[in-house]
Amino acid sequence: MSVTQSMRAVVVDDEPLVRERISALVRETSQLELVGQAENGLEALNLISTLQPDLLFIDVEMPELSGFGVVAAIEGDHVPGVVFVTAFEHYALRAFDVGAIDYLHKPVTPQRFAAAVERARQRLQQGSATQRRALVEGAALAERERGTRTRYVVRRGKVHYFVPVDQIDWIDSAENYLQLHVGDRAHLARGTLKEAEEELDPARFARIHRSTIVAIDRVQSVRRHESGVHLVQLRTGANLRSSRQYAERVRRLLR
Amino acid sequence: MPATSHPTTRRPWVFPVAGWAAFVLAAIAAGMYAESPMREIIGAGRVAPRLPAPATDVSALLYQLGVGSVTWFAAAVALPFLAWVARRIDLDRQRNRAIAIVVMLLVALVLASGTAEYLLTFPSGMRPPVIAYVPMVMRLHFLPWAAVLGGVAVFEARRRARVAAIERERLRAEAAEQRLVALSSQLQPHFLFNTLQGISTLIHRDPQAADDMLTRLSDLLRDVLRNRDRTRVPLSDETRYARTYLEIAQIRFGPRLSFAIDVPDDLQRASVPLFLLQPLIENALKHGAGAQIRGGHVAVRAVRHGDRLHLTVEDDGPGFASAPMERVGLGNTRERLRAAFPDDHHISLGAPDSGAGAVVRIDIPWQEDAGEQPA
Numbered sequence: 001m002s003v004t005q006s007m008r009a010v011v012v013d014d015e016p017l018v019r020e021r022i023s024a025l026v027r028e029t030s031q032l033e034l035v036g037q038a039e040n041g042l043e044a045l046n047l048i049s050t051l052q053p054d055l056l057f058i059d060v061e062m063p064e065l066s067g068f069g070v071v072a073a074i075e076g077d078h079v080p081g082v083v084f085v086t087a088f089e090h091y092a093l094r095a096f097d098v099g100a101i102d103y104l105h106k107p108v109t110p111q112r113f114a115a116a117v118e119r120a121r122q123r124l125q126q127g128s129a130t131q132r133r134a135l136v137e138g139a140a141l142a143e144r145e146r147g148t149r150t151r152y153v154v155r156r157g158k159v160h161y162f163v164p165v166d167q168i169d170w171i172d173s174a175e176n177y178l179q180l181h182v183g184d185r186a187h188l189a190r191g192t193l194k195e196a197e198e199e200l201d202p203a204r205f206a207r208i209h210r211s212t213i214v215a216i217d218r219v220q221s222v223r224r225h226e227s228g229v230h231l232v233q234l235r236t237g238a239n240l241r242s243s244r245q246y247a248e249r250v251r252r253l254l255r
Numbered sequence: 256m257p258a259t260s261h262p263t264t265r266r267p268w269v270f271p272v273a274g275w276a277a278f279v280l281a282a283i284a285a286g287m288y289a290e291s292p293m294r295e296i297i298g299a300g301r302v303a304p305r306l307p308a309p310a311t312d313v314s315a316l317l318y319q320l321g322v323g324s325v326t327w328f329a330a331a332v333a334l335p336f337l338a339w340v341a342r343r344i345d346l347d348r349q350r351n352r353a354i355a356i357v358v359m360l361l362v363a364l365v366l367a368s369g370t371a372e373y374l375l376t377f378p379s380g381m382r383p384p385v386i387a388y389v390p391m392v393m394r395l396h397f398l399p400w401a402a403v404l405g406g407v408a409v410f411e412a413r414r415r416a417r418v419a420a421i422e423r424e425r426l427r428a429e430a431a432e433q434r435l436v437a438l439s440s441q442l443q444p445h446f447l448f449n450t451l452q453g454i455s456t457l458i459h460r461d462p463q464a465a466d467d468m469l470t471r472l473s474d475l476l477r478d479v480l481r482n483r484d485r486t487r488v489p490l491s492d493e494t495r496y497a498r499t500y501l502e503i504a505q506i507r508f509g510p511r512l513s514f515a516i517d518v519p520d521d522l523q524r525a526s527v528p529l530f531l532l533q534p535l536i537e538n539a540l541k542h543g544a545g546a547q548i549r550g551g552h553v554a555v556r557a558v559r560h561g562d563r564l565h566l567t568v569e570d571d572g573p574g575f576a577s578a579p580m581e582r583v584g585l586g587n588t589r590e591r592l593r594a595a596f597p598d599d600h601h602i603s604l605g606a607p608d609s610g611a612g613a614v615v616r617i618d619i620p621w622q623e624d625a626g627e628q629p630a
Contacts, residue, residue, distance in 0.1 A: 014548075015449065016509040021456035040548045061445070063546045087445035087452070107452040 007120060010036045010051060012044040012070065013059040013085065018106065022057050022085065025113045031121060041065025045073055045153065045160040052078045055120050057104070060086040060095070064162065065153065066146065068098070071139035073153040073160070075190060079132035081124050082139075083116050094145075098138030099131065140195070149199040152180055152189040163187050166204075169236050171196060171213040183236060208232055208242040208250050222254055274410070326368050326396050330403040333364070337404065341411040357408070361400055369396045427594075442479055443537070447472075453507050468506055475499045486595070489624035490557060490564075491523035493532045497555055500533065504540055511550030512540070518557040525557070525564050526624040528595040534587055535568040535615050542613060543570035554607075564621045571612040575604050585615070596620060 009032045013019040019037055026034045035051050038044040041062055048056070048070075060067040067084055074080075084095035087106040095103040101123050102116040151162045167182045173193045180187040191199075197207050207213045208230075220233045228244035232253070242250045340360070344353045372395075373388055450472050457465035478496050494516060501514045536553060543551025554569040585604070592600040601618040 014511075015453070015507050017453040017456040017507060018449070020460070021452065024456075024459065042548070061545075063544075063548050087448035089444075106448040107455045 006031050006033045007054040007117075007124065008033050008035045008051070009055040009057060010038065010044065010047050010053040010080070011057045012038045012041075012047075012062070012067070013057075014039055014062045015059070018059065018085070022108060022113075025108065025110060026057070028110075029114070029117055031117055041067075041070045041073075042153070042160050042162070044070045045155070046158060048074060048080065049076070049155070049158045049160075053080045054124055055101075056080045056082045057085055058082060060084050060091040061088065064151065066143060068094075068139045068143040068146065069153070071098075072136060072143050073155075073190060074136055075155060079136055081120050082135060083120065094142050098142050099135040140191075144195070144199055148201045149196075152178070152187070152191075154180070154187040154189050163189065165200065169215055169218045169234055170238060170240060171205075172211050181236075181238065206249050206253055208240065208246050208253075210243060210245065212240055212242075214240060216253060219253060222250060326372070326399045329368055330364075330399045334403060334407065337407045338411065341407050342414075346415075357404060361397075361404055364400045365396045368400070372396070442475070442533075446537075449507055450503055453503075464506075468503065471499050471503050475503065485529055487526050487624070488529050489523060490518060490525040490527050493527055493530070494518045494523065494555075494557075496530075497532050497536050500536060501540075501553060504544075508544050508550070512544040512553070513550075514553040514555075516555045518555070519559075522557045522559055522564070524624050525559075526622040527564070527566070527619070528591050531588065531591065531617070532566065532568060534585075538585070538615075539568050539570035539572070539613070542572035546572055559621055562621045564619050566617040566619070567614055569607045569612060569614040571607075571609075574606055574611060574613045588615075588617075592617070592619065 009026050011019055011022045011026060011034065013022065016039070019039065023034055023037055026032045032055070035053055036047040038047050042065060044056075044058065045065075047053070056071075058067040058070060062070075065073075067086075071082055082100045084091065084100050084103040085106065085108065086092050086095065086103060089105075092103040092105055101120045104112055104116055149165055151164045152168075153160055154163050163180050163182060168180050169183070170181045171193070172179050172181075173196075174188075176190065176192065178189045178191045178193065178196055180189055193207070193211060193213060196213055197205075200213070204216055205213050206216050214232060214234065218234045218236065220235045223231045223233075225231045225241070228247040230242040230247070230250045232240045232242055232250070234240070337360075340356070344356065346353055369388075373382070373385070377383065450468065454465050454468050454472070457468060475496065478492065478499070498516055501512075501516070505512050505514065532555060536555065539553045540551075543553060545551075552571045554567075556565075556567045556569075558565045558567075585602075589602060592602060596619055599620050601616075603616045605614055605616065606612060607614040
């Protein structure tokens, strides 16, 4: 991106008045071009994958998918620079930790907004792809700290949708993706089993294998197979193998 | 509270000392009025090991009770010491020991004064047999000492009750103050900042709307400040506050939020704890419209059933079953209900009759607001 080119910005906030105000500030800034507005996290992800903006002004506290959750779910090589907008002081500090360009505290003033734009201009010129991926990882970490996960974001083409955690029967992993099995369908979501194990409620999900997590209430039967290895059958009919490493966890399923 | 407003705490020694002086004077007066029981023994020159004759007048009655004897004087003089002992007994931790102390004290005092009188009254060689003297000792010594100890016990019990009441009151005031501190933080900063953000947007597009929102915010803040020194308010105050709060939220959330407040006019004068509804409404907002992309609805209702007032706050969010119980506002609400109506309130969480969502139901006694006195 050259200096003369303007930065293409997307504004995301669930409150219409905040969206309106920040959009107006974007329009008034010659270095910025407003390419889209979203009122929730899913819309934001759809816009990001279709428009590939340079810069994201995004609220942290939003229904169903927070600003951190949105950034954590961004896939592919293109990761926009992020400016978090928040009314919560502690999120503001967290925003810096995860590697955001800046944060804006509500109510947003034109001076503060201009300063954020200037920072964005400098950062986007020199920013590396590694830095951008680090931002996604940081946001995922921040999102994990906000509490147990209740839904996964899944992408089909350029459309994103939610898979609520309580619909999931079992999960296995493939490289950096999780396969969320819901009935006879499987959804691909970003993440590792280790992360999933940390994010999910241990009272509802149990890891039984290096590459398998099951929803405890979907378990139909557990049979001993060979020493330390069990066959776990789910109500959906799926047959899963546990491994020795997780034998203790499986035994607890039996109680 | 200024120190001078409490006479009992200002000069705590006045009443005990005055009471003690009165007791000594009464004992002296009674001694002058009643015949000395000693005359019975000394005057007759013999021991009188018999039951006293029935009293025929006040003087005889006092005489038979031993009033006027040296023992009463001894008891009067010993009073401050007995009061001191009583004060040092810790009833909570050593009840049995306290009873033992009192019994032993009584026995020791009776024996001591009885023996002293026995030895002092009769010159050696002229002493009657001890056994013959026992009934008289019981009558003339046990009664005064028992009466004095009983009096001290009653006095001490009353003193302790008063101290406990003051302590209870102090704890209550302290708790109320703490709750109030917690309450002032109920209007959370993010609500303020989001509202200010809304105003700063509207100023550019619609100055009239910005002005309206600013007015509502002022109303809200004024209510918070005005009621800071009260623990009870009329329901009308709570309703007004809830309405203003939700109106502001509606401007912010736009069409994603709807709300309904159903409080009949004749219930507006009910007396309720300050900010009882506010945290519940904030929760309903947070878990309803604030947590759902499709938005949400908040309903506030008040109904009177005889001498009970039922308040409900309802949202159409995911409900209590699916949402973790992180509802900070509820702990606060429970605590405040406990303080206001210790054993006479009920709060329950559940699902609304209409189906999905969460509803908090509060059942408190119907009380009418008496007016503007600070609590």
